[in-house]
Amino acid sequence: MIIKDLFKTISAVLLVLVVIIVSRKFIKVLAKAIEGNISNEIVLNLLGLKIVLAIDAFLPVSIFMAILMVIGRMYRDQEMSAVASAGGGVYVIYRAVFVLILPLSMVAAGFSLVATPWAERTIKQVMHEDKKQADIKGIAAGRFSEYSHGDLVFYTEDISSDQQMQNVFLQNRKGKQLGIVNAKFGRLENLPGGLYLVLQQGEKVQGVPGDKNFIFETFDEYAVRIEKKETTLRQKRDGVPSAILWSSNKLLDIAEMQNRLAAPLSVIFLSLLAVPLAKTSPRGGVYGSLIVAFAIYFIFGNLQRVSHSWVVKEVIPASFGFFGVYLLLLLLTGMLLIRLYGKKWIVMQFFGRGAE
DSSP: OOOHHHHHHHHHHHHHHHHHHHHHHHHHHHHHHHTTOOOOGGGHHHHHHHHHHHHHHHHHHHHHHHHHHHOOOOHHTTTTHHHHHHTTTHHHHHHHHHHHHHHHHHHHHHHHIIIHHHHHHHHHHHHHHHHHTTTTTTOOOOOOOETTTTTEEEEEEEOOTTEEEEEEEHHHHTEEEEEEEHHHEEEEEEETTTEEEEEEEEEEEOOTOOOOOEEEEEEEEEEEEEEOOOOOHHHHOGGSSSHHHHHHOOOOHHHHHHHHHHHHHHHHHHHHHHHTTTTTOOOOTTTTHHHHHHHHHHHHHHHHHHHHHHHHHHSSSHHHHHHHHHHHHHHHHHHHHHHHHHHHHHHHHOOOOGGO
16 A cells, blocks of 8 residues: 555656656747757757656655655554554554665666766757757748858748748848848758758849948849858766766766765665654644655755765765765664654564564
């Protein structure tokens, strides 16, 4: 029963958190696509990659909240009293919880060690390729677009299903020379020397603004070369494969590896803490100790960031930065268990009556 309720609650909490966070990020991505900063073709790819990152970030807190909600409800509904009257204690609860939590910690490890670095690398690669092609994508009907750092301004009234542009306006600047072109039709075409915007049945005006000497021309076909942007792909440390970090002796790589191991360790240690923290009276509030739990999680998250910063700055040894925060969680869990059940009762529950 506990496993079933936990799985449903974890799924629901994680889904809500991921939808909220990814929706906010997706709005920003859509805004960039509307502005023409990124192409429409990569929007859905970025959405899927952002979902992977969000699952990795919010899986530990989702599990923590789900345990508090499920176990807290069992205390309020006096189901825990029935479990205790049947001879079940804290060991039985922990055993039921960790039947689900241990596999989920492996899932968290897979996301943090494999999926998240892959997603970070892929996002950088996708954005890099899109910037290289920025001058040949993002063309939309009914909108002025700037390319080549503003030297090329483009507008088309309509684009047919076969990518044929209609009623095209083009402003092209080369030094002081300014050219304005109007054409009935246009298309993108790969020709010797690069990609060209080929215009048909139009007229061209060229000259230097302020001078009286302008050239007026009509043409059946006119082509303008669109230069691709030269960009450098720079992968950050969060996109480096975990196998490389694991074999590295560099302090920054060690700190990054510790960050990746934080997710599965957080799942385990927060689950240990959540069981005694969830205990409420039958008349307790609907959300029990959630406020206290949020405060603990907030402090825990900040301690993780501080310890990471201290490890990078060599204020504390890397080994202490890795284990220190989780040792504090373990001590807090022990204190809550002793406070709620008593030292003697805890020993009996975990080690049997023979340990008395």
